[in-house]
Structures are given as C-alpha cells and as structure tokens.
Amino acid sequence: xxxxxxxxxxxxxxxxxxxxxxxxxxxxxxxxxxxxxxxxxxxxxxxxxxxxxxxxxxxxxxxxxxxxxxxxxxxxxxxxxxxxxxxxxxxxxxxxxxxxxxxxxxxxxxxxxxxxxxxxxxxxxxxxxxxxxxxxxxxxxxxxxxxxxxxxxxxxxxxxxxxxxxxxxxxxxxxxxxxxxxxxxxxxxxxxxxxxxxxxxxxxx
Amino acid sequence: xxxxxxxxxxxxxxxxxxxxxxxxxxxxxxxxxxxxxxxxxxxxxxxxxxxxxxxxxxxxxxxxxxxxxxxxxxxxxxxxxxxxxxxxxxxxxxxxxxxxxxxxxxxxxxxxxxxxxxxxxxxxxxxxxxxxxxxxxxxxxxxxxxxxxxxxxxxxxxxxxxxxxxxxxxxxxxxxxxxxxxxxxxxxxxxxxxxxxxxxxxxxxxxxxxxxxxxxxxxxxxxxxxxxxxxxxxxxxxxxxxxxxxxxxxxxxxxxxxxxxxxxxxxxxxxxxxxxxxxxxxxxxxxxxxxxxxxxxxxxxxxxxxxxxxxxxxxxxxxxxxxxxxxxxxxxxxxxxxxxxxxxxxxxxxxxxxxxxxxxxxxxxxxxxxxxxxxxxxxxxxxxxxxxxxxxxxxx
Numbered sequence: 001x002x003x004x005x006x007x008x009x010x011x012x013x014x015x016x017x018x019x020x021x022x023x024x025x026x027x028x029x030x031x032x033x034x035x036x037x038x039x040x041x042x043x044x045x046x047x048x049x050x051x052x053x054x055x056x057x058x059x060x061x062x063x064x065x066x067x068x069x070x071x072x073x074x075x076x077x078x079x080x081x082x083x084x085x086x087x088x089x090x091x092x093x094x095x096x097x098x099x100x101x102x103x104x105x106x107x108x109x110x111x112x113x114x115x116x117x118x119x120x121x122x123x124x125x126x127x128x129x130x131x132x133x134x135x136x137x138x139x140x141x142x143x144x145x146x147x148x149x150x151x152x153x154x155x156x157x158x159x160x161x162x163x164x165x166x167x168x169x170x171x172x173x174x175x176x177x178x179x180x181x182x183x184x185x186x187x188x189x190x191x192x193x194x195x196x197x198x199x200x201x202x203x204x205x
Numbered sequence: 206x207x208x209x210x211x212x213x214x215x216x217x218x219x220x221x222x223x224x225x226x227x228x229x230x231x232x233x234x235x236x237x238x239x240x241x242x243x244x245x246x247x248x249x250x251x252x253x254x255x256x257x258x259x260x261x262x263x264x265x266x267x268x269x270x271x272x273x274x275x276x277x278x279x280x281x282x283x284x285x286x287x288x289x290x291x292x293x294x295x296x297x298x299x300x301x302x303x304x305x306x307x308x309x310x311x312x313x314x315x316x317x318x319x320x321x322x323x324x325x326x327x328x329x330x331x332x333x334x335x336x337x338x339x340x341x342x343x344x345x346x347x348x349x350x351x352x353x354x355x356x357x358x359x360x361x362x363x364x365x366x367x368x369x370x371x372x373x374x375x376x377x378x379x380x381x382x383x384x385x386x387x388x389x390x391x392x393x394x395x396x397x398x399x400x401x402x403x404x405x406x407x408x409x410x411x412x413x414x415x416x417x418x419x420x421x422x423x424x425x426x427x428x429x430x431x432x433x434x435x436x437x438x439x440x441x442x443x444x445x446x447x448x449x450x451x452x453x454x455x456x457x458x459x460x461x462x463x464x465x466x467x468x469x470x471x472x473x474x475x476x477x478x479x480x481x482x483x484x485x486x487x488x489x490x491x492x493x494x495x496x497x498x499x500x501x502x503x504x505x506x507x508x509x510x511x512x513x514x515x516x517x518x519x520x521x522x523x524x525x526x527x528x529x530x531x532x533x534x535x536x537x538x539x540x541x542x543x544x545x546x547x548x549x550x551x552x553x554x555x556x557x558x559x560x561x562x563x564x565x566x567x568x569x570x571x572x573x574x575x576x577x578x579x580x581x582x583x584x585x586x587x588x589x590x591x592x593x594x595x596x597x598x599x600x601x
Contacts, residue, residue: 017327021410025403099392182392186399194407201436 007140008153012160015133019161022131023053024168025191029091030119031171032184033098042172045119050162052123057154060128064141065150077202080129084199087125088192094118095188098181133161212535212547213526213567214267219558223568224261230572231256235579248583248590255279256575263567269526273571274373277363280574281370283582285426290588290598292428300431306334312341315350315366316423319401319474320408320416333414349577356573358482359475360524362465362505364570365577368423369523372464376456376504384458386501394466394506394521397473404470422448422464465523466505476520483542484566486518486528492536499528499537524566539563 012019030045097106097113137157141150174180215223231253239245255276262272292299305311313335321343324332336342353361362369404416417424419440425448432438447468455463465472488499493513500508507522518528528537540546541562558564588598 018410021406025406025410028402028406179395179398182395183398183402186392186396187402190399190403194403 004140004149004153005156008137008156009160011133011137011140012157013163015136016161016164018131018133020164022129023049023126023165025187025194026087026091026122026126027119027165027168028171029095029184029188029191030122031168032175032180033094033188034184035175035181036172042175043169046165046169046172048117048119049123049126050165052120052125053127053162054123054155054158056124056127057158058151060134060138061141061154061157062147062151064138065153066147077205081199081202083125083128084195084202087122087129088194088196088199090118090122090125091188091192091195093192095185095192099185099189133157211267212529212532212538213263213269213563215264215558215564216555217265219555219564220261220264222555223264223559223564224257227260227568227572227575228253228257231575231579234576235583239583244587245583248586249579251586252579252582256571260571263571264564268530269563269567270528270530273363273526274377276571276574276578277370278374278377279370280578280582281367281374283578283585284367285371286585286588286598287581288427290600291584294599294601298431299428301428302431309334309336310339311335311428313343313346314423314427315346315353316368316421316469316471317414317417318346318350319405319471320414323405323409324412327409328412332408332412333417353573354475354479354481356482356569357524358479358484359472359520359522360482360484360566360570361475361479362469362472363523363525364574367578367581368469369462369465371423371426372452372456372462373504375453376460376462379457379460382458382460384455386459386461389506391506391509394519396467397470397521398476400468401470401473416470419443420447422452422468424448425452460504461506462504466507466521472505472521472523480520484524484562485540485542486522486524487538487540487546488513488516488518489536489538489546489548490516492534493532494534494536496533498531498533502531503528524570526567539566541565 027046027049030049034045036042036044093109093113096103097110100106101110137154141153175184235249235253236246239249259272259276263269266272289299296302296305301311311334313333317333321331321333324330331337331343333343338344353365357364363373404420407415420443422444424444429441429444430437432441447464451464451468455461493516495510495513497510497513500510500513503518503522504525504527505521505523507519508528509519512519524539526539529535529539538547539562544562547561553561588600591600592598
C-alpha cells in the first residue's frame with residue numbers, strides 16, 4: 001500500500017494549482033466577508049472549509065476504491081450537478097445573510113446557516129465536485145479494489161493539494177476593511193449565480 | 206460663460222496659450238500620421254478643430270465635466286461608427302469566425318487584460334485568440350494600458366475608454382433623470398470589484414476569457430461569435446441584456462454611467478492599479494457645506510457622504526469633473542499627491558495657472574484621449590460623408 005502514497009503526493013503537488021483555481025472562488029468570499037479580530041477566528045473559515053473538503057475526499061476515495069469506479073457516468077455527473085446546485089444556494093444565502101442582514105428572509109435563515117457552518121458545508125460540496133485533479137486521482141484509485149487504500153490515497157492527495165490553499169489564510173487579514181468585506185459578500189452572490197447555472201447545465205446535459 | 210467662476214477656470218490669456226499648445230501638439234500627432242492620405246487628413250483636421258474648441262471651453266469656463274462629456278460621447282460614437290463598418294468591410298459581418306479564432310486574429314481590448322494576466326504568468330500563454338505583436342494584439346494594448354495608467358489612473362474611464370463614452374452618451378440624452386437614486390444602496394458600487402475577483406479566478410480555472418464569452422456588453426457594438434447552439438444563445442442573451450440594461454436604459458433613466466460604475470470589472474482593476482497615478486480629486490473641508498449635490502450627481506457613484514466627510518473621492522473616481530461643475534462652493538478640485546489644495550479660483554498668474562494640478566491633468570488627459578480617438582473619429586467622419594454622398598457607411 002505504501003507505494004501508492006508517493007504517487008498521491010506527487011499527483012497532488014503537480015495538479016494543486018488547479019485545486020487552487022477551483023476552490024478559490026468559493027473560499028475567497030468566506031475569508032473576506034466577515035470581520036474577525038482574533039487569529040483563530042481569521043483561520044476558522046479556512047479550517048472549516050478544509051475539514052469539509054477532507055471529509056468529502058476520504059469518503060469519495062473509500063467509495064471509489066471499494067466499488068472500483070465512480071458508480072457510472074450518469075450518477076457521478078448528477079451528483080456533481082446536484083452538489084453544485086446546493087453549493088450555489090449556500091453561496092447565495094451566505095452572501096445575502098452577510099451582505100443584506102436587514103432582509104426578512106436573511107433574518108429567518110441566519111440561525112440555520114450558523115448551525116450548518118457554511119464553510120464546512122461548502123468544503124464538502126466542493127470536495128465531491130469533479131475537478132480535473134480529482135478525476136485523475138479517482139482514476140488511480142479505481143484499480144486498487146480497496147476502500148482503505150482509496151481513502152489513504154485521497155488523504156495524501158488532499159494534504160498535497162491543501163498546500164496550495166494555505167495562502168488563503170492571509171486573505172482573512174484583509175477582512176478588517178469594510179470595502180473588502182462588501183466585495184467578499186457580493187462575490188459570494190456572483191459565484192452562487194454562476195455555479196447555479198453550471199450545476200443546471202451539468203444536470204441538463 | 207457660466208454665472209459663477211469655477212475652480213478649474215483659467216484666464217483668457219492662459220486658456221488661449223493652452224489651447225494653442227494643444228492644437229499644435231494634436232496637429233503634429235494627428236495630421237502627421239496621415240500625410241499620405243488626404244481624405245483622412247481632412248477628416249483629422251475637422252476633428253482637430255473640434256478638439257481645439259473643446260480645449261478652449263474647458264480651460265476658459267472650467268466646466269470640465271460638461272465639455273469633456275461632449276468630447277467623450279463623440280469619441281464613443283466615432284468608435285462605433287468606425288469599428289462596426291470596418292468589421293463588415295473585412296469579414297462581411299460582426300460575427301467572429303472560427304478561422305479568426307484559430308488564426309489568433311481577434312482584436313484584443315483592454316477589458317481582457319485582468320483575466321489573461323494570471324494564466325499568462327502561470328502557463329506562459331494567452332487565453333485570448335490574439336497575436337502578441339499584431340496591430341490590435343497583446344503588446345500594443347498592454348503598452349496603451351500602461352501609458353493610460355501612468356497618465357490618467359482611473360481617469361482612463363472618462364478620458365480614454367472608447368466604451369465608457371457609450372454609457373456617457375446615453376446618460377446625457379434626456380434632460381432630467383426619471384429614476385431617482387436617492388435610495389440607492391451604495392454597497393452595490395463594490396459589485397465591480399467582486400465581479401473582477403470572480404472572473405479573474407474563473408478565467409484561471411476555465412482557461413478562457415470568461416468575461417468576453419459571457420458578459421461583455423460591448424460585444425453588441427463590436428464583435429461576437431455567431432450563436433449556433435442553445436448555450437451560445439444564452440450567452441448572446443446575457444450580453445445583449447446587460448448592454449440594453451446597463452449601457453442604454455439605466456443611464457437614460459438615472460443619468461448615471463451605470464455600466465462603468467456598477468458593473469465593469471476593468472474599471473475596478475483600473476481603480477486599484479490606477480492608484481500609481483499621482484492625481485486625485487479632493488474636497489476642501491473648509492468650503493464644503495455637505496450639501497451632497499456631488500454625491501447625487503457623480504456619474505460613477507464614486508462620491509458618498511462618508512467620502513465627502515473624509516475630503517476625497519472613492520478610488521473608483523474617474524476624474525470626469527462633474528462634481529466640480531456642480532459644486533456650488535467650488536470645494537472640489539483636482540490635486541496632486543503632496544501638493545496642498547488651492548484656496549481660490551484666481552491667483553498665481555500665468556505660470557501659476559499653467560502649472561496648477563488641474564491644468565496638468567486636464568491637458569494630459571485631453572491630449573491622450575484626443576490622440577487615441579483621432580483615428581476612430583476621423584474614420585467615422587469619412588464614413589458619414591460617404592453615407593451622405595454614396596449612401597453607404599462602407600468605404601470599400
């Protein structure tokens with residue numbers, strides 16, 4: 001089993017720039033939208049998002065290793081489409097509740113959003129999305145025939161790709177500026193609208 | 206002449222000198238390049254007279270916003286009337302064909318620069334189908350942008366951008382605003398920055414100029430890919446809707462440049478990068494009565510009550526001069542970093558007026574915009590003449 005881990009590491013390091021590009025539009029709004037004073041608070045959205053992504057990677061890795069495939073093209077495409085739609089809704093709701101808290105809808109939904117930990121949920125939904133590095137890693141896992149090996153492969157792959165996301169921690173320091181927070185909240189709405197369209201397109205095709 | 210003396214007005218002597226200097230430089234730069242083409246030279250001469258008159262009126266009256274607006278709208282109309290017929294002459298329609306994309310022949314515009322920068326650095330190639338060194342390729346546009354940033358900062362959006370004038374044109378058509386912006390939510394003025402962030406990241410993931418593909422409203426007056434499937438029809442519907450909504454209808458109703466102020470991601474990019482330019486718009490706290498006339502009139506939503514209380518415009522300010530035109534106390538002026546604000550409209554004598562920050566900015570901006578627009582406006586004049594004589598906009 002040990003021989004597959006360096007492969008996962010190098011795969012993660014060589015394709016991590018794509019992970020950065022894919023996760024950045026979702027992560028940036030969470031890092032920028034809310035004012036946080038303590039260091040631990042600044043890092044919190046990053047850690048929650050990363051934890052969500054980790055959970056999704058391990059589950060998908062174990063599932064792919066166990067079943068020897070991603071359970072058919074149509075199902076995986078639908079899963080990706082549905083996760084994108086859910087992610088889009090989450091981003092829109094997050095953008096609205098942080099940017100326009102005075103709206104009646106936002107006052108109603110805010111407590112629930114806090115309970116599900118929006119960055120964590122976004123990490124899970126982002127993690128099950130089929131970005132190119134993810135698909136390459138999944139293709140490697142198919143031939144293993146073991147849930148444990150699959151999960152281990154994805155854990156290492158996750159660690160390697162996360163290195164590229166670390167700079168996002170520093171975005172949290174910009175959130176003390178009201179203008180930056182407004183940009184973060186509005187970008188959450190824009191990302192939500194775009195992902196909603198992409199999700200619909202994925203389901204329709 | 207207006208009843209009151211405006212902060213940017215100059216004495217007759219200084220105005221005549223600055224106008225003569227501008228006319229000389231423009232004649233050298235505009236007419237010098239067309240010596241082998243008498244028709245273009247004649248059209249250039251007409252435009253030169255127009256620019257000379259605008260220069261005199263700006264300096265003499267100090268109504269920068271008013272007369273710049275006439276120049277800027279003329280520039281935009283000239284751009285549209287020269288570019289669209291040029292496309293029809295060369296390729297038969299406004300459609301960008303597959304061959305042109307494959308041969309990297311699409312003209313690059315400045316709006317794409319923020320999107321193509323990161324992929325170019327990371328992967329070493331352009332994600333836009335253009336050549337590096339062709340006439341309307343990457344490097345000419347890069348140099349133009351660098352020059353504009355150094356000379357104008359975000360002033361580019363009110364003195365040099367051939368798209369911004371389209372907004373301006375429509376915002377000037379009706380005498381009074383129909384939709385009041387009294388209850389306008391000023392959070393929305395951050396939309397271009399958020400949009401910039403998203404499209405830069407999205408372009409990096411997708412490795413395509415997503416703003417051009419999906420959103421750019423100015424495809425309606427330049428070029429676009431012929432829709433052949435439902436997805437392309439959606440893209441066409443989006444950019445046409447944005448053009449009609451933000452470039453035509455809202456500017457007409459609100460008398461504001463809604464596309465430039467609330468949508469354009471390049472404007473946001475230019476606002477941030479343009480901080481390297483030393484010119485600013487400042488408000489004299491001693492003169493200002495906080496009447497907020499400027500806040501209500503700023504075309505790009507770059508003045509807020511908070512900004513006024515801080516004595517400066519927001520970074521999105523396009524240096525259009527409108528606030529200076531409407532301020533009843535003459536409290537708003539162009540300034541240079543490190544140079545104290547002027548206390549009165551008068552004073553300083555001839556040299557004092559010539560070397561004032563407002564004089565230097567307006568002169569540089571008008572010269573830049575004048576030279577940049579000359580080819581487009583001159584060609585459009587030829588096309589209008591051709592339409593009157595031969596019944597066609599097409600010259601070939």
